[in-house]
Amino acid sequence: MILLGQLVLLGLGLSPKHLTVEALDEIGSADLVFIDTYTGDYQLFLKLIKALNSNVKLLGRSDLEEKSIVIDYGLKYEKVVLAVVGDPLVATTHASLIISALEKGLKVKIVNGVSIFSAAISKSGLMVYRFGKSVTIVYPKNGIVYEYPYHVIKDNMSRGLHTLLLLEYDNEKKIYMTVNDALNILLELEAKIGGGVITGKTIVIGIARLGYNDELIKAGEIEKMVKYDFGPPPHVVIIPAKLHFIEEEILKKMYWLT
Numbered sequence: 001m002i003l004l005g006q007l008v009l010l011g012l013g014l015s016p017k018h019l020t021v022e023a024l025d026e027i028g029s030a031d032l033v034f035i036d037t038y039t040g041d042y043q044l045f046l047k048l049i050k051a052l053n054s055n056v057k058l059l060g061r062s063d064l065e066e067k068s069i070v071i072d073y074g075l076k077y078e079k080v081v082l083a084v085v086g087d088p089l090v091a092t093t094h095a096s097l098i099i100s101a102l103e104k105g106l107k108v109k110i111v112n113g114v115s116i117f118s119a120a121i122s123k124s125g126l127m128v129y130r131f132g133k134s135v136t137i138v139y140p141k142n143g144i145v146y147e148y149p150y151h152v153i154k155d156n157m158s159r160g161l162h163t164l165l166l167l168e169y170d171n172e173k174k175i176y177m178t179v180n181d182a183l184n185i186l187l188e189l190e191a192k193i194g195g196g197v198i199t200g201k202t203i204v205i206g207i208a209r210l211g212y213n214d215e216l217i218k219a220g221e222i223e224k225m226v227k228y229d230f231g232p233p234p235h236v237v238i239i240p241a242k243l244h245f246i247e248e249e250i251l252k253k254m255y256w257l258t
Helices: 021-029 043-052 061-066 068-076 092-103 116-124 148-158 179-193 245-254
Strands: 006-011 032-036 056-059 079-084 107-111 135-137 163-167 203-208 216-221 235-239
Touching (some): 006 068, 021 043, 021 079, 032 043, 032 068, 061 068, 068 079, 092 107, 116 203, 135 179, 148 235, 179 203, 179 235
Parallel strands (some): 032 056
Antiparallel strands (some): 163 235, 203 216
């Protein structure tokens, strides 16, 4: 029996067409493939993964946070793959899992996939070095609106930096925030805080289903964008700072909402 195996933390990308040759090889040669169902919409990949490997198990949030399930199988088999939508290590849960695996003596390999961070910024046409801190917008809990995203946007804008906003996603609870909900929350925060950061004329970029066949990207003023139907999730939002003239031209020629 093999006592020390290998854990492969593998990025699936944002859709099956993003899967790399390396990822396909690792999935096909693994003794067991775990799929992280918590940090991304795995359903698009499930049929293909099962076609490549008959030994597939789904892991929820608690399974990942407890870590022992993945590590126990890693010690039992020669190679165990943990497949993650997007790119590995974007979620801190995965970083913590790697530390625990290494402490148990497992070998660890990381196979990169297309990330929402790189793909959204690239597709937007905005300059990558002009992005500041990213932040996640969540729905109000017990009537309390989480103010931190507003302050991140304000700080980024004060330094001439764009902001990538991730939107609340919980596959287990079926919570998928839309661009429209996110913009309404930002307008609510502006009304509450009054910092002059978000107005009806603020330019925003809404991105839906990035990497899917029906991906949608639109840019425009919040007062128009908040009413636009972006369709099913997943969604993300970018709040640009003052645009460079090249960035402005790209947005208006490719994505502008008329």
